[in-house]
Amino acid sequence: MFKGLAAFPLTPLVNGKPDEKTFVSLIENLAAARVNVIAPLGSTGSYAYLSREQRARLTALSTDAAGDIPVMTSISALRLEEMLDLADDAQRAGARGLLLAPLSYQPLSQEEAYRLYERVARAVSVPLCIYDNPATTGFTFTQDLLCAVARLPNIGSIKLSPFSDAAGAAAKIAALRREIPATVTLGTSGDHQAADALLAGADVFCSVTAGLWPRDIRALTDAALAGDAAQAAALNGAFEPLWTLFRRHGSLRVIAAAAELSGRVAAPCLPEPLLSLQGEARAQLQTVLAQRDYH
Amino acid sequence: MFKGLAAFPLTPLVNGKPDEKTFVSLIENLAAARVNVIAPLGSTGSYAYLSREQRARLTALSTDAAGDIPVMTSISALRLEEMLDLADDAQRAGARGLLLAPLSYQPLSQEEAYRLYERVARAVSVPLCIYDNPATTGFTFTQDLLCAVARLPNIGSIKLSPFSDAAGAAAKIAALRREIPATVTLGTSGDHQAADALLAGADVFCSVTAGLWPRDIRALTDAALAGDAAQAAALNGAFEPLWTLFRRHGSLRVIAAAAELSGRVAAPCLPEPLLSLQGEARAQLQTVLAQRDYH
Numbered sequence: 001m002f003k004g005l006a007a008f009p010l011t012p013l014v015n016g017k018p019d020e021k022t023f024v025s026l027i028e029n030l031a032a033a034r035v036n037v038i039a040p041l042g043s044t045g046s047y048a049y050l051s052r053e054q055r056a057r058l059t060a061l062s063t064d065a066a067g068d069i070p071v072m073t074s075i076s077a078l079r080l081e082e083m084l085d086l087a088d089d090a091q092r093a094g095a096r097g098l099l100l101a102p103l104s105y106q107p108l109s110q111e112e113a114y115r116l117y118e119r120v121a122r123a124v125s126v127p128l129c130i131y132d133n134p135a136t137t138g139f140t141f142t143q144d145l146l147c148a149v150a151r152l153p154n155i156g157s158i159k160l161s162p163f164s165d166a167a168g169a170a171a172k173i174a175a176l177r178r179e180i181p182a183t184v185t186l187g188t189s190g191d192h193q194a195a196d197a198l199l200a201g202a203d204v205f206c207s208v209t210a211g212l213w214p215r216d217i218r219a220l221t222d223a224a225l226a227g228d229a230a231q232a233a234a235l236n237g238a239f240e241p242l243w244t245l246f247r248r249h250g251s252l253r254v255i256a257a258a259a260e261l262s263g264r265v266a267a268p269c270l271p272e273p274l275l276s277l278q279g280e281a282r283a284q285l286q287t288v289l290a291q292r293d294y295h
Numbered sequence: 296m297f298k299g300l301a302a303f304p305l306t307p308l309v310n311g312k313p314d315e316k317t318f319v320s321l322i323e324n325l326a327a328a329r330v331n332v333i334a335p336l337g338s339t340g341s342y343a344y345l346s347r348e349q350r351a352r353l354t355a356l357s358t359d360a361a362g363d364i365p366v367m368t369s370i371s372a373l374r375l376e377e378m379l380d381l382a383d384d385a386q387r388a389g390a391r392g393l394l395l396a397p398l399s400y401q402p403l404s405q406e407e408a409y410r411l412y413e414r415v416a417r418a419v420s421v422p423l424c425i426y427d428n429p430a431t432t433g434f435t436f437t438q439d440l441l442c443a444v445a446r447l448p449n450i451g452s453i454k455l456s457p458f459s460d461a462a463g464a465a466a467k468i469a470a471l472r473r474e475i476p477a478t479v480t481l482g483t484s485g486d487h488q489a490a491d492a493l494l495a496g497a498d499v500f501c502s503v504t505a506g507l508w509p510r511d512i513r514a515l516t517d518a519a520l521a522g523d524a525a526q527a528a529a530l531n532g533a534f535e536p537l538w539t540l541f542r543r544h545g546s547l548r549v550i551a552a553a554a555e556l557s558g559r560v561a562a563p564c565l566p567e568p569l570l571s572l573q574g575e576a577r578a579q580l581q582t583v584l585a586q587r588d589y590h
Binding site for chain 2: 016043048049078079080081103104105106107108109111112113115116119135136138250252271272273274275278
């Protein structure tokens, strides 16, 4: 299941509680656009700010709304036993993939992270996606650890942290391919550099933007995965004004503001103390949205 | 209340649950040693790995066991509303100080962190200690932000992140003193460099080691706060073998292993997936403990 376009929607909140109706409408839009994986409750879906009950309920709403499209949901939490409980909940709610970051309060050692994946991998019956996100976990995978974890049972994919450039993407992907099982696919995150990473051999576009505008990112993904560099560059170019904001402010606060400004969700949609883009940056985004028509 | 020695004890777990009897014995030992502040449920006390109910219960046990010594407890959590709930709980349980880090999953912006402190500071009736700990929060205070937060109502102290050296400590402390209210004290964390920071003008030693061995750190704190550099150096020297391990492995995993090896807590005492010191490093610690007799 871990191939093509994985779309990561927001979990819009109203007064601190999930706005389920709007959330379902976002999922239905992803299903209609035929993304390959619907990935609610990723970092963009604010999983870390939601209770176990909220996460179980939102996962169940997602699998209902997703139809035949597989749903992957995050099971990361600060404690191992919470992660095991969340894995049970997600599988019961019909998730067909589980996203797991080495989340902790005290950044984990390589050995602690390996044991964490080992314990969870042996406890689940749907495939795991290893989630490498140093910005939120404070944890950096060594190449050796990433390969060792990828060889555990039930590992389906690795969601890699953003590459610095196309050459770096090609080198890292080639190095991983030599070491990991052929059944484990490689995903790229960081929408602003994903076209390069797909052209360099990544299998999955784990996209924040597709959570809001799946059709344009679907076209970009298809072009890049087909190796059509010219078409991919043209489609990617339309997003450059957005990527500039992503690079400067991170994707979450920008996409949340875009969803608010376009009326897709009520403002403010993020969990406190997070704020979507404010002030001058928000005005810049509004200008981008007035000039472009993303779908 | 934020002056002298603040001791940060472990929260020992057995099968993932707080071992309340052992926890209380640690608190009683701190009270008997007449530390100035007992600070359960700091980073060393694994607050981030415990439920709201566990934190409320452990805070109540602490204030009971602390006698006349003030208790400060952490109210950090991933969401603002949890922090407000935890502040209510802690105050009801008799805490006389509240430790607050700009914790988040998505590292906060300077503006988000300011608003967080503003909301909490206006909601509480006992003083807050600002907790600067980039290793666990991913957040770095600018000097301007730290001073702006220190000028909010109900701010009692700042627990600073470790200094790189004595000159850096002196410069940072002097720069802060010029900007913050005289009522806000400055605490130093990072036991391995605390003697230098106290001699350079810090008011509080926020000590991990004192959570286990309060008497020796009490003596070190008193010497350094009295400006007796020779005596402070002598007392600090006795801890150098331990500080070497702190620098290499972080204080939590070392002090947890020390508590396990000395029979003060049952092993393993940390929440999974965290591990206390293992392997060769644990053997080194055992050698240190066999040669030194800390109290």
